[in-house]
Amino acid sequence: MNKIDDLPNIRPELLELPTEAKLAPVGDMNHPPRILMLYGSLRERSFSRFLTFEAARILEHFGAEVKIFDPMELPMVGSVPETHPKVVELRELCLWSEGQVWCSPERHGAITGVMKNQIDWIPLEQGALRPSQGRTLAVMQVCGGSQSFNVVNTLRLLGRWMRMFTIPNQSSVPMAYKEFDDEGRMRPSAYYDRVVDVMEELVKFTLLTRGRTDYLTDRYSERNERALKAIDRQIERI
DSSP, rough: OOOOGGGGOGGGGGGGOOOOOHHHHOOOOSSSEEEEEEEEEOOSSSSSHHHHHOOOHHHHHTTTTTEEEOOEEEEEEOOTTTSSSHHHHHHHHHHHOSEEEEEOOOBTOOOHHHHHHHHSSSOOOOOOOOOOTTTTEEEEEEEEESOOOOHHHHHHHHHHHHEEEESOOEESSSSSTBOOOOOOBBBBOOOOOHHHHHHHHHHHHHHHHOHHHHTTTTOOHHHHHHHHHHHHHHHHHH
């Protein structure tokens, strides 16, 4: 039952079956993994920012190049043109990145508006470019009380919607006010060890997938749609 003749609705000429050549990375792979980090709070003493900076130090130890976007002064989505400097900055960082880390506090059982606003400004497609598709993603959250996974679950849903490769591991830090010192550094704990695990896994997945994202995100349905549109254009010329 695995013969192409048994699949009459498929156009075999549009199938992209994996081969060693197609799976080979494309482009310059000699640079460090490029990781963009987003956090979801504007507070002066922000535990999601503290956790993000702690994770950034770990990523740099693993050899990654890290850039952290500051959400301060990013307007609400739709309130300004896409040419606004903060919007341009965020989108350029997304295009630069090969992997991302999203970290948000939990507020009313969900991610914050600050976090969602950043994600909402990232388009699935920007001309011929795809700012999020094919990037790896790690998700983290901080909790004011007992441990919860509402935020990381929501971030996973958003990552899937943005067509990103969200890694299996994740971090949720309960009672975050106990886990950071006065300088904003994370204290040694099992929660800190988990953050190390997550960042290590993110670097590994990023190294495995980078240079292959165009192939991994190339879809039969999209190729078929383009082919049908090309046929329609040919008919219109006749």
